[in-house]
Every structure is written in structure tokens, then in C-alpha cells.
Amino acid sequence: MAIINQASKELHVKIVYYGPALCGKTTNIVRIHDNVQSVQEKGKLVSLATSSDRTLFFDFLPMEAMAIKGFKTKFQLYTVPGQVIYNTTRQLVLRGVDGIVFVADSQYEKMAENVESFNNLDENLRALKLNLADIPYVLQYNKRDMPNAAPVDYMEFLLNNREIVVPSFEACASRTEGVFESLNMITRMLLHKFINEGTRKAA
Numbered sequence: 001m002a003i004i005n006q007a008s009k010e011l012h013v014k015i016v017y018y019g020p021a022l023c024g025k026t027t028n029i030v031r032i033h034d035n036v037q038s039v040q041e042k043g044k045l046v047s048l049a050t051s052s053d054r055t056l057f058f059d060f061l062p063m064e065a066m067a068i069k070g071f072k073t074k075f076q077l078y079t080v081p082g083q084v085i086y087n088t089t090r091q092l093v094l095r096g097v098d099g100i101v102f103v104a105d106s107q108y109e110k111m112a113e114n115v116e117s118f119n120n121l122d123e124n125l126r127a128l129k130l131n132l133a134d135i136p137y138v139l140q141y142n143k144r145d146m147p148n149a150a151p152v153d154y155m156e157f158l159l160n161n162r163e164i165v166v167p168s169f170e171a172c173a174s175r176t177e178g179v180f181e182s183l184n185m186i187t188r189m190l191l192h193k194f195i196n197e198g199t200r201k202a203a
Contacts, residue, residue, distance in 0.1 A: 019103035021082025
């Protein structure tokens with residue numbers, strides 16, 4: 001859940017990039033970090049690598065956004081390791097999550113891994129006594145430039161066929177296509193949620 005820092009007048013919001021191994025989670029984070037121009041607006045990109053997982057083990061990236069009732073909103077971006085053997089770490093990274101960007105690999109042969117990873121996300125949230133239906137999230141269909149990319153409608157059927165349909169984006173993270181569209185949507189969804197919650201509490 002979002003953390004309020006009264007001393008610095010900041011609202012800290014945690015966004016986790018989730019998805020199967022090598023789907024593009026790390027590329028998303030790196031592209032975002034590279035394209036945030038002002039040094040004052042971004043923290044150091046931190047990587048905790050393992051010997052056998054090629055994705056970033058853990059990322060931290062604060063970015064300042066609009067103010068809510070006098071508080072600056074600082075977003076912290078994390079990735080989870082893609083390989084199943086690091087599931088305990090996935091759960092640790094998910095602790096305190098506010099929003100999720102689920103990155104799916106568009107290649108046909110990766111569909112089973114996408115579905116498995118999405119189900120794993122649901123299971124890990126439940127283990128933390130959280131419900132995916134209560135957490136804002138978006139879907140990113142990455143690697144749309146690949147020749148064996150599955151149709152978007154098919155990916156929607158596999159991953160976005162739930163009671164509440166969430167925003168989804170086509171992407172090629174290596175070209176920074178769809179990266180900021182996904183990020184901007186999840187940040188808007190979170191800010192909208194916090195503003196609404198604040199309004200309800202005030203009432």
C-alpha cells in the first residue's frame with residue numbers, strides 16, 4: 001500500500017512489473033530510466049542479479065508526479081525475477097504493491113508461460129492476502145515486432161478475459177514503443193484511486 005512520508009510531503013507508490021522470464025520487464029524499466037531526463041527526477045537504477053536469471057532481480061526507480069493535497073507522488077518501480085525457482089522473491093517484491101504492469105511475451109510459443117505467470121501472480125497475491133481484482137493493473141503485450149507474434153485478440157482472450165477488462169497495450173520495449181503508454185495508464189489509475197479514496201474518507 002502507498003506510504004505517506006509526512007516529513008518530505010511525499011506519497012510513495014509501488015508499481016511491480018510482472019511476467020514470465022525474458023518477456024521484457026527489465027527492458028521496460030531500463031527504457032523508462034534512460035528516458036527520464038532530469039537527474040533530480042530519478043533515483044539510481046539498482047540491480048540484484050542472480051547467477052541463472054538474466055532479468056533484473058530487483059529495480060528501484062522513484063519518479064515525481066503530480067501533487068495530491070500538497071503531497072508529491074513518487075513512484076517506485078520494481079521487477080520480479082521471471083524464473084519459477086525465484087517465486088519466494090516474487091512474493092517479497094509484491095509486498096506492499098499498489099499497481100501492476102503485467103508484461104506478456106507476444107510470441108506464440110510463449111503463450112503457456114504467459115498464462116502460467118499470470119496465474120502465479122494471482123496465487124502470490126492471495127498468499128499475501130491480496131486480491132488481483134482490488135489492485136489496479138494493466139497488460140502489456142510486448143515483442144509485437146516478432147514475426148511469430150500472436151494476434152492481440154488471442155492474447156486478450158487468454159489474459160484479459162475476466163469480469164473486469166483492464167487496459168492493454170501493444171509494445172516493443174526494445175524500441176521504447178508502448179513502454180510509457182503502459183506506465184502512464186497505471187500511474188493515472190493509481191492517482192485516480194488515491195484521489196477517490198481520499199474523497200471518500202473526507203466525506
